[in-house]
Amino acid sequence: MPSTLPRLVASRGPARVLRALRTDLRSGPGARRAYAALVALLAFTAYAAYALRMHASFRTTGYDLGIFGQAIRSYARLALPASEIRAATALAPDTPFPLLGDHFHPVLAVLAPLYRLAPHVELLLLAQAALAAWSVYVITRAGGRRIGVAYALSWGVQKLIGFDFHEVAFALPLLALSLAAYREGRWRACAAWAAGLVLVKEDLGATVLVLGLLLLRHDRRAGTALCVLGPAAAALAVLVVLPHFNPSGDYTYLANMGGTDTAAPSGLDTKTTTLLCLLLPTLFLALRSPLILLVLPTLAWRFTSSNVMYWDTDHHYSAVLMPIVFLALIDSLDRRSQPIPHAHTAVLAVAALLATALPLAEAVRPAFWRDPPRTWAARQALALVPDDARVAATNRLAPHLTDRTTVYLHAPGRPDARVDWMVLDALDTTFSVDRPNPSQPGFQQVYEAEGYVVLRRAP
Numbered sequence: 001m002p003s004t005l006p007r008l009v010a011s012r013g014p015a016r017v018l019r020a021l022r023t024d025l026r027s028g029p030g031a032r033r034a035y036a037a038l039v040a041l042l043a044f045t046a047y048a049a050y051a052l053r054m055h056a057s058f059r060t061t062g063y064d065l066g067i068f069g070q071a072i073r074s075y076a077r078l079a080l081p082a083s084e085i086r087a088a089t090a091l092a093p094d095t096p097f098p099l100l101g102d103h104f105h106p107v108l109a110v111l112a113p114l115y116r117l118a119p120h121v122e123l124l125l126l127a128q129a130a131l132a133a134w135s136v137y138v139i140t141r142a143g144g145r146r147i148g149v150a151y152a153l154s155w156g157v158q159k160l161i162g163f164d165f166h167e168v169a170f171a172l173p174l175l176a177l178s179l180a181a182y183r184e185g186r187w188r189a190c191a192a193w194a195a196g197l198v199l200v201k202e203d204l205g206a207t208v209l210v211l212g213l214l215l216l217r218h219d220r221r222a223g224t225a226l227c228v229l230g231p232a233a234a235a236l237a238v239l240v241v242l243p244h245f246n247p248s249g250d251y252t253y254l255a256n257m258g259g260t261d262t263a264a265p266s267g268l269d270t271k272t273t274t275l276l277c278l279l280l281p282t283l284f285l286a287l288r289s290p291l292i293l294l295v296l297p298t299l300a301w302r303f304t305s306s307n308v309m310y311w312d313t314d315h316h317y318s319a320v321l322m323p324i325v326f327l328a329l330i331d332s333l334d335r336r337s338q339p340i341p342h343a344h345t346a347v348l349a350v351a352a353l354l355a356t357a358l359p360l361a362e363a364v365r366p367a368f369w370r371d372p373p374r375t376w377a378a379r380q381a382l383a384l385v386p387d388d389a390r391v392a393a394t395n396r397l398a399p400h401l402t403d404r405t406t407v408y409l410h411a412p413g414r415p416d417a418r419v420d421w422m423v424l425d426a427l428d429t430t431f432s433v434d435r436p437n438p439s440q441p442g443f444q445q446v447y448e449a450e451g452y453v454v455l456r457r458a459p
Contacts, residue, residue: 036140043152044133047161050363051125058378062398062409065164069121069402071099075112088409091247101246104202104237105167119403124165131169132157135323138176143330146344150351151326155358156318162359166316170200179327187219191226198233205234206297256305270311271303277313286328294324377450381423384454391421395430422455
């Protein structure tokens with residue numbers, strides 16, 4: 001009996017069979033994995049290059065990159081994470097702040113072995129780029145090249161890459177893997193990946209709960225496990241762990257809950273803009289998938305907070321929403337009995353248009369890669385500080401010292417008995433309207449250039 005291939009050749013002709021085989025190879029699982037890997041590699045390269053350049057040009061900050069740098073350094077020394085920089089806004093500014101009293105993010109400890117091998121704060125930026133690129137790979141495999149590129153360019157991911165390092169980077173691949181498994185009907189794999197979210201940040205327990213409720217329709221055991229794990233982990237973190245480690249004995253951010261828009265009528269406008277920006281990249285098609293329900297917990301705590309920074313599209317707060325809305329988009333498109341013509345192309349076009357105003361657009365400008373005189377002056381100033389020194393630094397200088405010194409955030413107008421060195425940027429007014437004073441009692445100036453000043457305690 002003749003095989004299938006000869007029969008096809010005989011019935012359709014060799015040319016038609018070859019065209020069909022080429023199409024199958026290009027669209028098969030192997031090809032999709034290869035395309036996904038390529039898109040993820042390109043995304044990692046762009047993310048890493050941008051983040052490292054931002055750091056090299058002194059556009060990262062002590063608050064937050066320096067804080068996380070001190071956290072990883074603590075873990076690498078087999079100690080609980082603590083930060084002298086975070087203490088600047090705490091009750092006891094002279095005592096390292098226990099970071100498990102700020103946010104519950106034990107997942108950071110997985111970076112400690114790498115930091116022991118390469119003790120440089122840039123490791124955090126590379127890790128964040130890799131975690132984001134991992135989620136790009138998962139979403140490209142699930143939705144194809146154009147949706148994968150659109151996700152890689154999405155504003156929430158770019159805002160994460162453009163603002164230092166944050167623990168929520170770990171949530172991106174976990175969410176992407178979990179929701180991809182959900183779409184494929186691998187319910188227990190979905191639950192397993194989602195369970196890791198409770199180690200990323202305390203608020204993600206609510207997201208785990210919502211996913212558990214969705215899973216109950218398909219796998220009662222997996223859904224029940226998440227419905228129990230999510231709230232239990234969040235309650236344990238917020239009511240026990242965080243108050244235990246926090247010097248004030250409570251969970252600081254609960255005081256921000258219950259904020260209203262009465263302080264300014266623009267509050268509702270800001271939140272509406274954030275919602276529109278969240279759904280526009282998916283052409284609002286994400287609303288047709290039940291997976292979109294997973295955005296509600298994050299939006300709830302952000303929009304009910306009195307901290308206006310949580311309301312808008314800046315910083316890193318929307319990064320965890322990006323895998324959700326894009327997997328919801330993919331799920332929505334797959335659920336349709338009739339495909340929407342050119343939907344993938346339209347999603348990519350919107351992403352490309354929005355990307356022109358996002359952080360990575362800076363990287364195409366030659367000036368981004370050039371060092372002005374101030375950058376060289378900053379590097380010379382930092383080189384004067386000896387290893388293992390105790391130093392006070394202004395915000396944009398601090399993360400460059402966390403690997404080899406004990407760094408405190410400089411407080412303008414406050415005598416500093418904790419340190420023997422000060423490295424100040426006279427133009428940095430991050431935490432005060434007052435510029436740092438280059439004349440400090442008990443210190444002598446050893447360097448001054450381009451607004452940077454280095455002071456050493458007088459003998």
